[in-house]
Amino acid sequence: MALIMVKDDLVIRDPQLLNDRIFRCTGICPKKRNKIIFTFSVVYYTVHIVLGIWDFIDYIGIQDHMVHNLLESILTISTLCGMLVVAKRGDDLKTIIETMRDDMKREKLYDNIEEKRLYYYYNSISYNFCRYAPLVSFTTVVPMYIRPLIEMHGSKGVNGSLAYRLPFRSHMIFDYRTPSRYAIVYVYQFYWCMLPMIHIAEVGLIVNLALHCCAKVSILAHRIRNIQVDSTKSFKDGIRKTVIMHLEVREYYETLNNNFNMMLLIELMSCGVRLSLSLYFVLIKLDVDMAASINFMIHTFVVGAYLYVFSYIGEQVVYESQQLGDAFYNVRWVEVNSQERKALLMCMMNGQKTMYITAGKFYTFSLFGFTEKHSRGQLQSSQYFLTSLPL
Template sequence: MYNFTLEKVQDQRDLDLAVKVLSWNKWLMSTLGLWPLQSNDLIFSISFGYFSLLMILEYLDFFLCIGDLERVIMNLTENMGFSQIFVRMSMLWLYNDEIGEVITEAIKDFDEINYKTAEEIKAFVNYYAKSMIFFKLMMGFVAITASLYYFTPVLVILENGGLPEIVTNENVTQIIYLLPYRFHLFYAIENIRTYTITYIWQLPFVFISAFGQSTADCIMVTLVFHICGQMSVLALRINNIDTEVRDCGPEMRHVIFMHVRLLRMGKIIGKAFSATLLAHLLGATALVCILGYQILTNLNKDDDAGVLVPLLIKFLLYKFLVLLVLYAHCIVGENLLTESAKVCEAFYNCRWYDMSKNNAQMLILCMARSQRPLCLIAGKFTMFCLSTLTDVLKTSMGYLSVLRSFL
């Protein structure tokens, strides 16, 4: 009895540790006013309005330099990433209530009484361990990349002995004041005071873009892994249905209810993040190509190493972040497909021939529905799975080869 109680306490501790991931997501989403259970329209309006305004300036710079391919590529290096963040924040706001509904349902699954065996808890908690790893990696690399992107001009100035870059063309000397982003400015920067003020008012963009990038990805990965964990528990329960008792109807009804609940949660998540996944699929394909070109171009330059090193590190970290998020989206999609297949297989392996006629008929309906697996679909075009990762990399490398030949 004593050992049994200790096991129960340990199981609840494991669940309490796992639920911390949702607490981390709550803190992250609250910074933008997007936590569904306690949303703040004022915070979101200010942050999203500021971000949208600077996005317009970014697009304006793109259209003004449309005739210069090098400048266009420099703009797209930022533009493609910021456009994805814009879509992420928009979709989180648009489907805020639906995501909140899924979170409310997910919170119910962290009570030890909902599980029959320690094996079920272990299967569920293992997916939250993966969520923790992704959350930590995501926040770490987003913080480093966003900070380095913003402070690269400062590092370049420090390498020049604390002086801005000076360029001489046709006996005309010009001082270049480097800024972290390519936002179009309606005024000229001619002195250090104007430069400092401009540099400072772009600082909030670092935090909003970093939180906007990581918020949608972290909550999506967390909730999809939650569904995967519950699907794994469901497969175990189907396999453990006792058909030797006179009537296993209550057990069958519980399994069906659990399956329907997970299908509903999966459908909501798929709908809420469909546009986000499509934007990321297109953006990641372009960014892997463009960042690869930027890295190769900087490696071939003969400029001062003190200037090139910060740029190379910035582009390398940026590219790694893009690949990390792409891999995370593909791996959660693959896990969702795998767990759906396990549930389908569990239904087919069930001893239907030992069941009553009514239970066997219910099982047939479950078999039919489980043949359509839960999956993450990018804008109703393609599924996210591991093959998507290889497809994106092959396409990006093909575009990179064309881009290098063209330029």
């Protein structure tokens, strides 16, 4: 990995602060949970899912409506599942988030400017992702929310009638096609616009913790490459510090993978289906409704970006853990006495254990999986949905 050539006055920023602000809106912030807001959010999105499934049943046979409904329902279900995971794993997540923040505050995390640059490389990626991704996600859903108002204005200008279409697919148990009732339902659905923000905050949490793990492993490998072997005392001290840090990193990694493997499995499946449906809608509507096609092109790009982000952090975790094993192997062991070589051999054995970010503990995220295996899986998924949709 090439180091970023930057000034010595590097600023390490906490990327999780941006996610915490979004999590507070749903009451699932690991730092400080709000049960009232969390209960309201869960009930709201659960009701929306039930009404969305009801609406899907009402419109079976109408392809456009079914595709829209599936895209919204799948996103709502996957985000709600993520909220429940974050809430259920709150104590563990609070511990590793505090560990990450404590590592950023501790001066011992990086002993020199080279180690600080290694950490800054991953910290800047995390911070920029959490800074810009929510904005991109929000701009995707806002056109969907305001489009009914534009259509209503256009229809009124043509024949004097109003088209009372809701922004998001949902079955209403009462007749809302009056100005006052429609306004109430329209405002009610505004909270759904928070869903992409919540979803990106869940993704950002995984990205922050995984890249923090990569940064620590990168610093550890750098220390091993520069370990002093000219004296027994220096070598012992160096090995002892690296072993302690390696154990901390392994524990951090195990906690991260155990808490998020099911959420990543849900994300993997939902993103695959949403990507297939979005591409399907773009293909059939490209010459009919250009505005809708552009909107779904953006949606396709965002979903594909999610899959790439998961694959990227998985690739970096694998890469840095392999670099750690190589660093142990490249220690000048010939200059160490036989007794110390045994300790080095144990470190080499532990360093050969490659770390992975997995979905359900069976699918390993990597850039190879993103470009090869996952592409074939999405093609099969697309064929399945195209053949299963009624004509």
